[in-house]
Amino acid sequence: xxxxxxxxxxxxVQDRVKRMSAIEKFRTVFSLLEDVxxxxxxxxxxxxxxxxxxxxxxxAKQGVLPKTVLxxxxxxxxxxxxxxxxxxxxxxxxxxxxxxCAERLQKNVSGLGNVAVYPFALxxxxxxxxxxVNVHSHSSSVLPLAQAHRDxxxxxxETQEIRVKVS
Numbered sequence: 522x523x524x525x526x527x528x529x530x531x532x533x534v535q536d537r538v539k540r541m542s543a544i545e546k547f548r549t550v551f552s553l554l555e556d557v558x559x560x561x562x563x564x565x566x567x568x569x570x571x572x573x574x575x576x577x578x579x580x581a582k583q584g585v586l587p588k589t590v591l592x593x594x595x596x597x598x599x600x601x602x603x604x605x606x607x608x609x610x611x612x613x614x615x616x617x618x619x620x621x622c623a624e625r626l627q628k629n630v631s632g633l634g635n636v637a638v639y640p641f642a643l644x645x646x647x648x649x650x651x652x653x654v655n656v657h658s659h660s661s662s663v664l665p666l667a668q669a670h671r672d673x674x675x676x677x678x679e680t681q682e683i684r685v686k687v688s
Contacts, residue, residue, distance in 0.1 A: 570599035598629035618685035
């Protein structure tokens with residue numbers, strides 16, 4: 522991506538984030554109030570994410586009932602918990618290479634019998650790889666933060682680079 526294209530993309534992302542924030546906050550609160558299941562989930566689930574809840578609930582409403590769910594880059598279990606709770610007959614397999622996140626993930630899913638946690642990254646070959654840990658753990662990646670990401674989220678920054686197992 523050229524510098525001009527990246528700047529335009531970055532500007533567009535920043536503008537969208539600024540415009541959406543107040544409207545999206547209102548929509549999120551309103552959506553939660555309209556959905557009794559979302560309120561119950563917010564109160565009772567060990568880890569709750571609005572976007573994960575609505576994504577998985579939307580799939581379930583469409584009749585999508587997977588036997589297996591793969592959560593690659595599971596972070597601390599936002600999507601895994603939603604999948605395990607809303608697809609109770611599914612087996613959820615979580616892959617999370619950052620040790621601190623994998624530990625929190627394991628705690629968040631410990632009471633869910635249909636979830637397995639694998640503390641490594643997935644890749645084309647077994648071994649180890651450098652991994653960039655971000656202050657916002659969900660932005661951690663094998664890839665360093667792109668300028669567009671840093672422009673859109675100025676608080677995002679790498680805190681450390683670690684070696685992680687790849688399988």
